[in-house]
Amino acid sequence: MKLTIILAPYDSGYYHGGCGRGPDAIVAGGLVEELTLHGHDVIVVDIGEIGNEQGREISTGFAVCSAISEKITASRKDGRLPVVLCGNCLTAVGAVAGESADSIVWADQHGDLNTPETSTYGFLDGMALATVIGLCWRPMANAVPGFKPLEASRCMLVDARDLDAGERHTLEGLPILHGTCAEAPGLADRLAAAGGHRTHLHIDLDIHDPEVLQANRYAWPGGPNPDELRESMRDVAASLPVVGITISAYDPAFDAKGDVPPAVGRLLVDVLDALRKKA
Template structure:
């Protein structure tokens, strides 16, 4: 397969800070080589610095989404499969826009379903999925080229276990499909029944059980092992048409042994093989 890896190296508006170091660390850890050895043709597009360093987190976060949307669209127009490596989860809004995705699989230990009205900390990335679903930041999201909010009935939330009370209450009112892995079969069936035709797969690496793999400073017990996530992601990709992938939230400062990059390589190789084989 022809693949374009798009690097969006931002964390909370800071270029190459914290989880913004993750995209380069995954590349340095051999991701391109892993995909190339598997027979894929890989190009890398780095969005670099976006906007003015003095801009605030919100402006920078959405500026990153705007650029990512364009890079994803370019990749697709050239017949290439887009994989976005991002520091922040909000960047998936740009990938969704560039792909024209009408459904999303969101694997994350967090719900990312806060809004400015409910957020206790004002953390923009904690509003990432809410933004994708059209629940907040509507004018700024609408300015992302190609963005259309995804209907919550075409959203699968995988292994979210660290939820704020407001998120728990919101999920009682939304038709979001919740699941864990293993055991994603019924959720995938519901996603198909909801009419999903082009699915974006968002993989926040902190979804893993921290005893098996710790990708950043956020630690909540439970979650899948790398093998369980890989099996579940592949099962979903076999059942529904995945048109793009985002891998987010890797902070190499919490991975002293460099365990994460090779596991991401295995995950993406298996996923791409599954997508090719549909």
Template sequence: MNISIILASYDSGHFHGGCGQGPDALISGGLAEALKLAGHDVDVNDIGKVVEDEQEREIGTGFAVCNAVSGEVRIALDKKRFPIVLAGNCLTSAGAVAGAGADAIIWADQHGDLNTPETSTTGFLDGMALATVLGLCWRPMASQIPGFKPVDPSRCVLVNARDLDDAERELLKALPIIRTECPDWKSAAQRLKADGAKRVHMHVDLDVHDPEKLQANRYTTPGGPAPEQVRTAMCGLAGPLSVAGLTISAYDPAFDPKGDVPPLVGELVVDLLATLEGK
């Protein structure tokens, strides 16, 4: 398969800070080489620095990253290459969704990312990432991302979200979001397929994992699936569906001193691509 890896090295508006170091660390940890060894043609593109003003606000920078990623994803697809976005922030998936014209999303994350400016108690923009993709907040900003159309909540699968705010729990009661745990992926995939999803974007925040098995960043909470369970679920979900792209986010190498995460991400991506090729 022809692959384009797109690096978006920002975390909360900071270039190469925190989880913004993750994309480069995954590449230096052997991700591209693992894909090449599996027989894929791989090119790596970096969106670079999208704003020059170091005082640029997090919100403006976050959406500038989305704009740049949307363009890179569209270029990849035009070249018949499968786009894999390595991002510091979850919000970046809004750009990947826009570039791919995705009409459904699989969101694997220990958090719901379903807060809005009205419900957030912290103002953390990434805690509003999925809400933005679903058109629940930041609508004027999201509408400026080239190609962006909000995903209908009925075409959203939320995988293993275990750390939810009260407002997110209430929202999940009101919206037709499909919730699932890793072992129960079959019914979620069937529901997306039955609903007519044609272009699915897959988003994996690496803190979805059990931190005892894989710690990706400082935001972890106990519990969650092991890496092999996440791989099985993502491949199972991808099997019957048309996956248009993948985002992997929120890896901070400062919390992975032994470098355990990149090889496990490599295994996840290699297995997922094998599933897509095997259909």
């Protein structure tokens, strides 16, 4: 397959800080070589430094989304599948926009379904999926080239086990598909039946069981091991028309042995193999 690896090295408005160091670390860990070894034609592009030096989380976060949308649009014109490596989950807003996605799989230990009205901490990334489905930050999201909020019925939330009361209330009131990693393949069939023709696959690396693989500081008990996640996402990709992927939230400071980059390589190899078999 022809792939564009797009690097968005930002975390909460800061360039190459925290999880913003993850994209470069994953590439340095051999991702391109791994994908090339499996027959993929890979190019790497970086959105570079954008926004302003003050590191404003909200304005810079949405500027990153706009830059991602534009890079993906260019990638699509070249017939390449976009794979975005990013620090923040909010970046998926730009990916959905650039891909003209109409459905989404959100694999994450968090629900990311808070809004400014429900959030206890005001953490923008905790509102990422809520933004994708149009619950908040609508004027800023609508300014991202190509963005249209997705219907909640075409949203699948995988293994979100760290949910606060506000997110649980939101989930109860919306037709979002929600289940464990093991249940994801079955949920994917239901998502396909909901009418999605262009699905974005978002994977936050803290979905993993931190006792096996810790990607960042947001460790919460439980979750799949890397083999279980790979199998689940491979089956999901085999069932759905995936048009792009985001991989987010890797902070190398919490991965002393460098276990995460090769795990990402194996994950993408399996997901892309499932997509290639459908082509």
